[in-house]
Amino acid sequence: MEIRIYPTYDDLSAKAAEQLLLLMAGYDKPLLCPASGDTPAGLYKVLSERYQERKEDMSAWSFVGLDEWVGLNGSDEGSCRYFIDKTLFRPLQVTSERICFFDGRSANLSKECVDAEQFISERNGIDVAVLGVGMNGHIAMNEPGCSVDGRAQIVTLHPVTKLVGQKYFTQHLELEEGITLGMGTLMESKHIILIVSGKHKSRIVRKMLGEPATNELPASLLLRHPSVTVFLDEDAASGLSNQDLHGDNRN
Numbered sequence: 001m002e003i004r005i006y007p008t009y010d011d012l013s014a015k016a017a018e019q020l021l022l023l024m025a026g027y028d029k030p031l032l033c034p035a036s037g038d039t040p041a042g043l044y045k046v047l048s049e050r051y052q053e054r055k056e057d058m059s060a061w062s063f064v065g066l067d068e069w070v071g072l073n074g075s076d077e078g079s080c081r082y083f084i085d086k087t088l089f090r091p092l093q094v095t096s097e098r099i100c101f102f103d104g105r106s107a108n109l110s111k112e113c114v115d116a117e118q119f120i121s122e123r124n125g126i127d128v129a130v131l132g133v134g135m136n137g138h139i140a141m142n143e144p145g146c147s148v149d150g151r152a153q154i155v156t157l158h159p160v161t162k163l164v165g166q167k168y169f170t171q172h173l174e175l176e177e178g179i180t181l182g183m184g185t186l187m188e189s190k191h192i193i194l195i196v197s198g199k200h201k202s203r204i205v206r207k208m209l210g211e212p213a214t215n216e217l218p219a220s221l222l223l224r225h226p227s228v229t230v231f232l233d234e235d236a237a238s239g240l241s242n243q244d245l246h247g248d249n250r251n
Helices: 009-024 041-052 080-089 109-122 159-168 183-187 199-210 218-224 242-246
Strands: 002-006 031-034 062-064 067-069 128-132 153-156 177-180 191-196 228-233
Touching: 002 009, 009 041, 009 128, 009 191, 009 228, 041 080, 062 080, 062 109, 067 080, 109 153, 109 177, 183 218, 191 199, 191 218, 199 218, 199 242, 218 228
Parallel strands: 002 228, 031 062, 031 128, 128 191, 191 228
Antiparallel strands: 067 177, 153 177
């Protein structure tokens, strides 16, 4: 594990984008798993700028969605797919055959899970996963108490996730379930970029880095991965001690 701390969110986003481009360049036809949400938006903005300036060729990249709210898909403003379409897929002009993304409106959600796992398997696994951390320590929609080796699945949402999730919608929605890649699938990624920003995340960062790994704090499980880089801005890192940064409490 490597921890990198930057003064601002913009600095963090730029450096995380550099790392992503470096890692993806190591594969002929790489598969990226991008998280939705406010935290990785800055990284995607940098990627879009690089692409539009013709500084990077991303035409060989494929993408697998991380998660989605059950009952929603890309046609719904506030959905995970809507966000990724707006911030990444459309700016990078990604064609549909290079994308596998959960359809939360599907009548067969189990098939959505099977299709995602098959898409990943056919491309020899996820090369890079870009992830954020929820206020309750969740990763994607893997909530506290999740299986450490779970695959793509339908999950019941934690009360914190249901509450925080309302910020993406213009009116209140009853969010009860999600569909997500499991921790087992994500831990098989070749590389993980974990991004956390803001003072409101400092407490969960402190727990993630300072306490033993447990499925009650899913983000802590990622720190066991052989190639994970944690990108923090100074606000997110404000609660850390030297022991948190240099010790190893994640057995």
